[in-house]
Amino acid sequence: MRERLLYLLKHCSNLKDVETAHGSMVRTALHHDKLLLSQFIETCSSLGFSAYAHSVFSVNSQSHPHIYVFNTMIKGMTLCNSAFEALLVYKSIGRVGLRPDCYSFPFALKAVVDLRAMSLGTQIHSQAICAGLESNVHVVSALIQMYSSCARISDARKVFDEMPLASVCSDDVVVWMAMIAGYVKVGDPDTAMDLLSRMPRTQTDGAVLITWTSVIAGYAQMDRPDEAIAVFRKMQLENVVPDEIAMLAVLSACAQLGAFHIRLGECIHGYVKKRGFDQMVTLKNALIEMYSNSGNISNALHVFVNMTRRTVISWTTIISALAFHGLGTQALDMFSRMEMAQVKPNDITFIAVLSACAHVGLVNLGRYYFHAMKYRYGIQHEIQHYGCMIDLLGRAGYLAEALKLVSEMPFQPNAAIWGSLLAASNIHGDAELGELALLHLVQLEPWNSGNYALLSNIYASAGRWDKSVMARKMMRDKGVRKMPGWSFIQRKTT
Missing domain, CATH: 1.25.40 (Serine Threonine Protein Phosphatase 5, Tetratricopeptide repeat)
Structure with a gap:
């Protein structure tokens, strides 16, 4: 009967199914069974019936407390975005005579991250030390994630460094992964890469791939696409086979570089086809953006036309690409x-x-x-x-x-808006509007020499030479230096 109820609970799809299964548990006096009760809580949480799960848990937690059930309840609450209630359940563990274990702390720390309750996180850290679990890999990785998520990367590194060396260098790659991901999260991919280069190579291929992908994405997110591509190539030299997520990260870097890495982007497109990833919508969207940024709008259109399924992002990406290339x-x-x-x-x-x-x-x-x-x-x-x-x-x-329209906006106009008006005043010879725009631009970006030069040109084209000279003098008086122009020639290779 117990196995049958476990099966029923795992296959519930609505509230009626849950109530039926719960009724069967009560009738057969199995409602105190820790495995059945935990599965009931997990099912309710996954279906969004957290209040029902908590009411049943509250009845049983006093008469038949078990840490396994408490852990499931904490986990279920965090999954339902009820972090505050999850921490209340965690705090109640001691009141029923139980002690948190190596699973209680990670679930509670996840709730701390959701609430950004840093002071409570440090308290839980102290409690983990008192429980003798400061070297447990699950607890350590959760602490690293908590500190790095709250921008306390130095505290996260201290936890990592205090992990016993013998333990870290065995199969406990989860700790290394958490620390590397922490550095990526706070925008420090260089230190993440340094750790990755020193990470023990005893772990599974999946863990290796996730960590490499994290670093590639970290460089791409920091607008450092050259480094992202360099890490991708190092990953290939390490014989780590990229998956669709890694492809997405490196395509993002290629899109930032535009035409400079179009060949690599095309190679990745070929690899995507070869691995059977070519029907993944996210990858197709990234390919459209990459081809668009490299100037190859025809290839971007080809990718879009051959998509079997399109999302709003797919349509928006191709519309943006066409607009960007002047194909309004x-x-x-x-x-x-x-x-x-x-x-x-x-x-x-x-x-x-x-x-x-x-x-x-x-x-x-x-x-x-x-x-x-x-x-x-x-x-x-x-x-x-x-x-x-x-x-x-x-x-x-x-x-x-x-x-x-500027005056009617519910926002303070930014430099881009005043810049548009300044450019429009130059096109249509409206020196008065240009002067108004510049007064705001000087406040928003006082060291942009282009603003002064453009206003000077507006006055000159209107024959107001005294004002033109004054605009140039204003730039000199403020110590603004004209940025030198530059250009480049891209050599076509065959």
């Missing part, structure tokens, strides 16, 4: 296809759409989409949408309307 009409046609496919756009989609309108100069259509965002799709305007709309109006010469 094609971008708007693609958006129409997206609507026909009944894929709901998001706020990023509309940044691409409004940008496309700006490239083509379709002011009325831009106005329509700007208002449709809110009233048709229920998407609130962000400062980026205002920026796109102001850029569109400014390019088309609707300077008064653009300035009015």
